[in-house]
Amino acid sequence: MxxxxxxxxxxxxxxxxxxxxxxxxxxxxxxxxxxxxxxxxxxxxxxxxxxxxxxxxxxGEPLAYLLGSAEFYGLEFAVTPAVLIPRPETELLVDLAIERLQSSSCARILDLGTGSGVLAVTLARQCRGASVTAVDLSSAALAVASTNAARHAVEVSFLLGHWYAPLGDNRFDLIVANPPYVAHADPHLQHNGLPFEPRMALTDGVVGGDGLACLRAIIGGAGARLRPGGWLLVEHGYDQAAAVRQMLAQQGLLELDSWCDLAGIERVSGGRLD
Missing domain, CATH: 1.10.260 (434 Repressor (Amino-terminal Domain))
Incomplete structure (x- = not known):
């Protein structure tokens, strides 16, 4: 043929x-x-x-898995069914992070739930003087992320574990996270290729849960992991901004805000430690 x-x-x-x-x-x-x-x-x-x-x-299998790669922030990243396919709306998280690191030449950055490593690797490329650490609970995901760090010639310290557990006493100038935040019963999980993506990267799996369990853990532990003046930025669901801001306020973070993606949806929220 x-x-x-x-x-x-x-x-x-x-x-x-x-x-x-x-x-x-x-x-x-x-x-x-x-x-x-x-x-x-x-x-x-x-x-x-x-x-x-x-x-x-x-x-219905996503094209990115068939091709073995996907684009994010102008870069090509390896992806496998072990990791979530990067979305364009997550680029907002990178933009906001870069804005907050402009005055720091040697920032310490933490990426929680790194998956394919798009946030950690992109920030390492964009902030060349930074020290970047990335954590994930999946060893298969960390293998993909390590491949992407090597592909783009950046150094990232990859750690296996649950959120802050493998970090020792280290503190950071910036924590970013795109955690699982889809509610357990959300019908979207059955459409648009999502059944092919790792469930643990999409939802916390809590039966009847609201999708906020991982965000609660990340926000609840951030105060003990941020340096004075450090920022926490998290991606969340289309209807979760108000709840996330409330959690940030309960932790005493300042300059709370939520930022919209290109579709006009509040997609990222964050705050600063005093």
Missing amino acids: TVDAAWRFARQRIARLDARLLLEQVMVCTHADLIAHPTRMLCADQFARLDALVSRRAE
């Missing part, structure tokens, strides 16, 4: 862009190559692989 015929075959079952990207993956080529060489032949193994990938995509 030719490249052109394979592309038409794939487009009959999945979106045009998805079909093109999967064909490029199988052929190890660029979009320009596909256009320039439409009569290039696929071998039997290549077509079988394309057919399998197209079937998986048609069944």
